Amino acid sequence: MEIVPGIFGKTLTGQLNNGFFNGVVDQSSSITLDGGTITNQNDWTMKDGSSINPFGAGGTMHNPGDLTILDPGGATHVIGVEFNNTGDVFVFGGHLVFTGDVLQLNQLDGTLSGGGWSAIAGSRITFPRSLVQLRGPGQIEGGQAQFPDMPTLESIDNAGAARLFDTTLNGNLGLSGGSTLESAGHVTVNSTYSSTGGSTTTIEPGATVESAGTMDIGELDSAADDINPIVVLGFRGTPTPSIITPLLDFFGGIRVAETGTGIVTMQGDLLMEPTARMHVTLHGTGHGTNTVDQLRITGSATLAGMLVIDASTADIAIGETRTVLTTTDGIAGSFDQVQAIGLNAGETIEATVVGKTVNIAMVMSCPADLTGDGTLNFFDVSAFLSAFAAGCPQSHWTSDPYPGFLLR
Numbered sequence: 033m034e035i036v037p038g039i040f041g042k043t044l045t046g047q048l049n050n051g052f053f054n055g056v057v058d059q060s061s062s063i064t065l066d067g068g069t070i071t072n073q074n075d076w077t078m079k080d081g082s083s084i085n086p087f088g089a090g091g092t093m094h095n096p097g098d099l100t101i102l103d104p105g106g107a108t109h110v111i112g113v114e115f116n117n118t119g120d121v122f123v124f125g126g127h128l129v130f131t132g133d134v135l136q137l138n139q140l141d142g143t144l145s146g147g148g149w150s151a152i153a154g155s156r157i158t159f160p161r162s163l164v165q166l167r168g169p170g171q172i173e174g175g176q177a178q179f180p181d182m183p184t185l186e187s188i189d190n191a192g193a194a195r196l197f198d199t200t201l202n203g204n205l206g207l208s209g210g211s212t213l214e215s216a217g218h219v220t221v222n223s224t225y226s227s228t229g230g231s232t233t234t235i236e237p238g239a240t241v242e243s244a245g246t247m248d249i250g251e252l253d254s255a256a257d258d259i260n261p262i263v264v265l266g267f268r269g270t271p272t273p274s275i276i277t278p279l280l281d282f283f284g285g286i287r288v289a290e291t292g293t294g295i296v297t298m299q300g301d302l303l304m305e306p307t308a309r310m311h312v313t314l315h316g317t318g319h320g321t322n323t324v325d326q327l328r329i330t331g332s333a334t335l336a337g338m339l340v341i342d343a344s345t346a347d348i349a350i351g352e353t354r355t356v357l358t359t360t361d362g363i364a365g366s367f368d369q370v371q372a373i374g375l376n377a378g379e380t381i382e383a384t385v386v387g388k389t390v391n392i393a394m395v396m397s398c399p400a401d402l403t404g405d406g407t408l409n410f411f412d413v414s415a416f417l418s419a420f421a422a423g424c425p426q427s428h429w430t431s432d433p434y435p436g437f438l439l440r
Contacts, residue, residue, distance in 0.1 A: 065091025081107035117147035151178035207231035235273035242276035250284030289325035308337035320349030344374030
């Protein structure tokens, strides 16, 4: 259906239902609702500054489908009737202004609790009041320039999700209830930043999360936080993401890059609590060629908790040493445990604080106990001979690249 000047009868008093299979409405002329109802269950596109205006009894637009503003010229589109968004709103150029009630946005407390809302660079969505809380299943994608009502946001809860471009938030920001914040730009919180209840913060390559106050990540009484990360970015590659805060007080899990070559930078001090986990990947393309992800801190680190190393794609050379964490101001404490995943029997990885760095070294826990049963006997000799005959790395205990009977 096309709604163009001179074609559509301007005022709707009944119902217009875009409910056909693959139904598409292309609107380039304004509509007036006088007691009418629009329901978009598929695709509705607004262009050329077109609007949906109330008159008399007004009306409602229900959007369980996709509403798209497509206006490269930057025109303003107004939806002045009651708007019920249980689907998705996309703005690709132009300015979408809501002057009527948005049913998912509580006018009293500023809670946005439903629908998907997305605006690209150069576009804007203006709500009828400032945002204070984002509550799932509500989702937002955009930044302060795209959502002028964003700076008052204080919390994201109940599995709410926000992917933010450059944004400065005026006060505290708290995540809870399995919610997600994904930084795709420079996200600045002018006070404290907290994340509890299994919530996740993701920092994309080249992006930053900055907090003027302390970052408190995780909580002691939430088991879910032990496995939920603050940083997940290995599958996205480079450039380097960063964290800026006076103090990162960490109870949960931090995943550093997950590529084996990734680097995450941090400005401020790190305090790892006993429940904290730091996850890195050790990756190799040949014997002894392994590289590992790094956390580089401009500040100090107080360590505790667990270092988890995924070595499933590594090619271990005994005695090989790599650096996983660096600081400028020194390290207190050490990791309570080191867990290595993907090693052969008898192989292990140790973590050692050396000055202002943490190094990991590949060692043999007990080279002769190839069966891993804690007892040395003929079965271990048999296992070695079988591994040696097959050229298996399990029989290679020296640091040279060739299996052989030169044992040390």
